[in-house]
Amino acid sequence: MAQRIIQDESVALEDLSGLVSLTALTSSPDQEAAYAALHAQWGPVAPVEIESVGDDVVPGWLVMGHQEMCHVMRSEAQFAKDPRTWRWNEEDLLPPGTAISTFAPAEPRPASFHHDGEERRRLREPLDDALSALDERRVREQTKDMCERIIDRMGDSGTTDLVRAYCQPAGFLAMTTLLGFDLETGGRLMTDSAKVVVGDGDEVAAAQGRVAGTILEHITERRAHGGRDLIAHMAVHPNFAHDGEIAASAVVPMHAAAIFLTAWITQTVHLVLSDPTLGARVAGGRITLDGALDEVLWRESPIAQSPALRFARNDVELGGRLIRKGDALVLSIAAANADPSVHTDDPWDQVDNRAHLSWGTGLHRCPAPRQARLIAGVAVDELLRNMDVTLHVPDEGLPWAPSPWVRHPARMPVSYRRATVNGEIDE
Template identity: 70%
Template sequence: MPQRTGQAGAECLEELSGLTNLAKITSSPDPQAHYAELRTQWGSVAPIEIERKGDTVISGWLVLGHAENCHVMRDELQFSRNAANWRWNYDDLLPPGTAIGAFTPAEPRPTAFYHDDTERQRLREPLDDALEALDERAVRDQTTYMCEKVIERMGVSGAGDLVRAYCQPVGFLAMTTTLGFDLETGGRLMTDAATVVDGDGDEVAAALTRTLDTVMEHIGRVRQDGGQGLITHLVSHKNFAHDVEIATSAIVPVSGAAIFLTAWITQTLHQVLADRKFAARVSGGRITLDGTLDEVLWHRSPISHSPAPRYARNDVELGGRLIRKGDALVMGIAAANADPAAHTDDQRDKIDNRSHLSWGTGPHACPAPRLARLIARTAVDHLLRHMDITLRVPDGGLPWASSPWVRHPTQLPVTWHRAADHGAIG
């Protein structure tokens, strides 16, 4: 049990011990039980352990409340995305080789992901413009082609891990193809992205360096030979000062494909395959495919905790807690989506309700929700349309990702065989 010091609501993070580890929450069979326990003890903002390196505990605040998450995400004047404002960085407290250190450099990388205010606007605009210029029909056709190739590789029938066989390659390669990479390069990026999600600090740093090098090489080829895809749009944008800005901006959707799309597709298929009542609602047309995807975003959010903390610029009160200048705040997406204060007993309030925070909100909201939904919808629909799949849950249950940020089964043991066309889900 964490030990408190000082007056209620004014705990100093560095003086607390026994904190719950983020990865322990995401990898547990019941994360909501952890959130409920933290709410009972601390309210809507709770101290947590982000990472442990040797004897050093890197701590922060986990924002559990829906309203509190919205407030922090929307107020970049008070809560910065720039990790130079994190006390662990400016007081040089981080041990070498931490995973969080690789994600949150004291010298922010030149992408909107790490900046606030006018610099964020300058770097975010090219990505928004490039996404707006994408031909969604072409993206859908590319994703369908990718699904067909992966299903063809699975064979007429077989048994294995659906995550490795389908969810990961379809989601990731569809996104990298949209960016303009060939399949071989997309495969290399997929390997490094998996390391970024779940590696230790040194592995994460090395994978990020390889990813940057790969994207920089691609930018050079586009400049010389031209090309298609989202990166081609970025290369010609007037806002960028140099190619490193283009590359680091392109890495955001690459990482998003690794962290978000694979998990979203996996969680959706797990929901349909594991829950017979839910599957009956889907097959019976009582819930559309988009409704199915939203159900997952609400109740099984692929992003449990945002991998981009905010940092308090000054002492501020949030949820009855004193957040001190330089403290890190982790956005508790899955906790916020389940916050009892954000729900009513009226079932009509749940119809087409997309006020969940799986996309974030405010100036740093996900730039590509339409693109991600298009790829995920196509991937799930195509598999269920063309394959009969049976989930084989082992006696010990399914293993869950050990990442502090993302939640999905790392394996879905299944048997499959090619089916007659069932028709698209509504």
């Protein structure tokens, strides 16, 4: 397929019109076909609309090739995380009310997510240390307990939207529990975090303020009295210069993990309930829940695009495109996972194939795949063991969440009743 190469220096990203939006790609009923069409037109790196506000479009390059994505994620010298490198920030081009500024603010927050080099290392180490100090048996018990409480609140039987009733609170509250918050505080943080992540206009600053205040209070309390959660570990880490850095470093996993965990739990539950082959394989013990979680990472990556943008430090060629200094790159994990170069037709070669990029790769790779797998596994297992759930799919199919980043059904209408043992409700 001939690729149209933008070699003319006068054609900049912002000069292109009619770009497909990230949200349209993520929520497309046939996502594979949507990426394939884009790939056929542009090759492995395509111009896209990250977001639009009114008539203003925020453009970027969508990296879809597996090889190109590994290159970008591993080349800090060419592609920065620091959002000050983004031309739209540097030249103050972002329209007001832009949601992407949560992930790429004009002024980076003091968390590894927004930094490169030594500053990234200094800020990332405490999170890595705190995660490896977590007692995984305790995390399992806490997650199980939290899921049971959500299930109890659903009652013995009924109809509901399973995304709102179970998958979202399970994903979010698991994360706030890791950070050390009780469920009530976790519930309040969940409401505020949703406002921040979707960029809910005037509400964003107030919600951010409340989240920061709650975390700062918790840091003070943990430093005084100790504890076994992530914030207790970070509160005494020597790498941090002040509490603002600890709070910023706690906010990133809270937002990121909450949407990612929710998406992974939702997608796995959705596939098990809707794909008779997968459901039967799990129920029949021919595939473990762990295997089902992996299959989701491959087949229906919960993160379609990473909200962790990269910014070109200089003009550079990538996948046949000329990327200009200061341009933003969006990494499409779903497209890279589907890249034919990392698959074979032989099903045996696919067994345990973990070349997927669902955790990223390189210096900003997700620090918590073990903990995330543990939490998602417990959350899905608790639901399927305790409830008999039937998914009701309307003729037109389930709508996909309108997100530029994560792919999962926006709603899952179900009827459910408590699983029974010998005719008794399973307590």
